[in-house]
Amino acid sequence: MMRWKCTTGIALLFLWLTTTTSNASGAFVGINIGTDVSNFPSASAIVSILQAKKITHVRLFDADHQMLTALAHTGIDVMVSVPNDQILRTGQSRSDAADWVNKNVAAFVPATNITSIAVGNEILTALPNAALVLIPVLRFLQAALLAANLNSQVKISTPTSMDLISKPFPPSTAQFNSTWNQIMSQYLQFLKSTGSVFMLNAQPYYGYTKGRGVFPLEYALFRSVNPNTQNVDPNTDHVYSNMFDAMVDAAYYSMQALNFSGIPVVVTETGWPWLGASNEPDANVDNALAYNTNLMRHVLNNSGTPSQPSVQVSTYIYELFNEDLRNGPVSEKNWGIVFPNGTTTYSLTFERLPLSNNGESTGPVGMYCVANSSMPVSALKQGLDWACGPGSANCSAIQPGKPCYQSDNIVVVASYAYNDYYHKTQASGGTCNFNNTAMLTSTDPSFGSCIFAGSSGSNSSRVGATAFGPVGPDNFSTTTKCDGRALLHTIALVLLCLV
Incomplete structure (x- = not known):
């Protein structure tokens, strides 16, 4: 025995x-670190933020030496970039490309785990005059990596915009803009021969807002879609439950249209703005939190796409900080998940998210929907009644004699009900609003034996511990x-x- x-x-x-x-x-979720930020933190402060959030992969839009030094011995995988304004020079001189690799890659490995080089960003759509040097710069940089014996560790690619695919839906008919077919064929051949990935910037926020009602918001946010309004590719019968997968598959089919397959897609930018102007109502905290939380759950569960179910899609969220110095609308400046002082715009965990006992989402860990203490008692009472009634929140813990009951503090009682509702319904469209009497916070409101849904480490029974x-x-x-x-x-x- x-x-x-x-x-x-x-x-x-x-x-x-x-x-x-x-x-x-398995697949990973990393973060972009843009630099158009006033009061940009020190490199060491940024690394502390990354470590606190357990972020293991970062994409830099340059090859800043202070950042590369600070990232040494952290175990964080690093993607460095050749900025767009350096493409022309690097692509015209083999020696300049070799010099770039020696100064910005070879000088920092192995202490800093540099795994890839992003050549520019959306060159064919943002900087078309540099298109003719794209293939030379890829080849020059690859030759420099080979000379430094780094070609196995460091892979080269270039982030591509969805704008290069004129009609991404249905995915099976997607093709790259034919203007660039010759360059794209050479580029894909380079990826194939070097074992590199196709870098794609896929932003459902823009797909949704530019679609002007063609697609429902739930489809963009990974939320449950009405079966009667599901998006089906008529040529393949693949059902697309979210726009992210459709965008990735559009890239796969566009490559197939040029007779290339077996090149994995890595999404180098995706996310959702958390603040917008009055004419940008969909740029808000609820939607940003919903998108990125559901994205993480989707990616970290090693989900493939309908056309490539066994191929995982690693992803970089756009972005760590709000780039307030960028031009454009308010939403363009507010994609960050952290302020420069380290406080969060909203809370995200970069670890696998737990599921409840019935397999449903428990909502974002470390984020809470609480009552606004400045609102009238009558308004909070109305919100409480709705949450415990039509909202179907579990309000047993706020009954007399239970751990969360406080007869003289309706803010606490309403907060518990609001939060329970939010965590049960967030993935399927529930919001933290309650007629403007609620707000999101990353401060855990739990006290004593009263544990709020989303509290990390203390409510294992809520998140399906086995x-x-x-x-x-x-x-x-x-x-x-x-x-x-x-x-x-x-x-x-x-x-x-x-x-």
């Missing part, structure tokens, strides 16, 4: 190690009787198999 338990333990160990390895090699069996003295006494040397030997074999 004890031999069986020892074997079972080893089998469970193997399963755990295999699962852990699989998760570690117990695999009781753990106690009896369990340990039976499992520790198996041969320790045999177990260590088996562990070593398992690790060797996983290398």
Whole structure:
């Protein structure tokens, strides 16, 4: 009997190690770090923010040496960029390209884990006069990496705009703008021969707002879509439940139209603005939080797309800070998730998000919908009644004698109900509004034994923690009787198999 338990333990160990390895090699969500920011933080402060948020992948829009130095020995994977204003010079001189690689890549590895070079940003649509040097600069940089023996570690590509695909839906008929077919064919051949990825900037916010009602907001935000209004590709019968997947598949089909396949897509920019002008009502905190939270859950669950279900889509969120120095509308300046002083515009976790016991979203961890204490009591009472009534919030914890009940503090009681409703319904369209009596905060309102939904670490029962069996003295006494040397030997074999 004890031999069986020892074997079972080893089998469970193997399963755990295999699962852990699989998760570690899955898709990731990183962050863009733009620099058009007043009061831009120091490089060390930025790295502290990244580490606090457990961000493991960053995309720099340049190759700032202070940032690259600060990122050394952090384990964070780094994408550096050749800025658009350096493309012409770098693409006209092999020696200039080699000099760029030596100064901005070779000088920092291996201490800084530079994994890719983004050549410009949306060159063919934003800087068409540089189109003729795009292929030369890719080849020159690749030759420099090869000379430095870095070509296996560092891959080169160029972020491409969705504007290059004139009709992205249905995805199966998508094609790149034919004006650029010759350059795109050379570019895709370069990616294929070097084992690089196709970098795509995919912004459903623009797809939704420019569509002027063609697509529902829920479709852009990864929320549940009415089955009667689902978007189906008539040529493939693929059902698209969100715009992000449709954009990625449009890129895959556009590559196929030029007879290229097997090149994975990495989304180098996606996100949602959290603030806009009066004529930009969809740029708000609720939508930004919903989009990025649902995006993370989608990507980190290693979801592929309808046309490429087994190909994971790693993604970089746009962006870490609000770039308030950028030109354009208010929304253009407010995509950041963090202010320069380190406080959050709204809270995101860059780890796999938990699911509830019934498999539904529990809402964003570390974000809470609470009552606005400046609102009249009568308005909060009305919101509370709706949340516990038609809103179907679980209000048992705010009943007399329960841990969250406070007879003389309607703000606390309403906050609990508001927050419970929000966390249950956020993924399917629920908002934190309650007739303008509620607001989002990253400050945990939990107190004592009153634990609010979304509280990290303290409400494991809410997020579907699973117990695999009781753990106690009896369990340990039976499992520790198996041969320790045999177990260590088996562990070593398992690790060797996983290398």
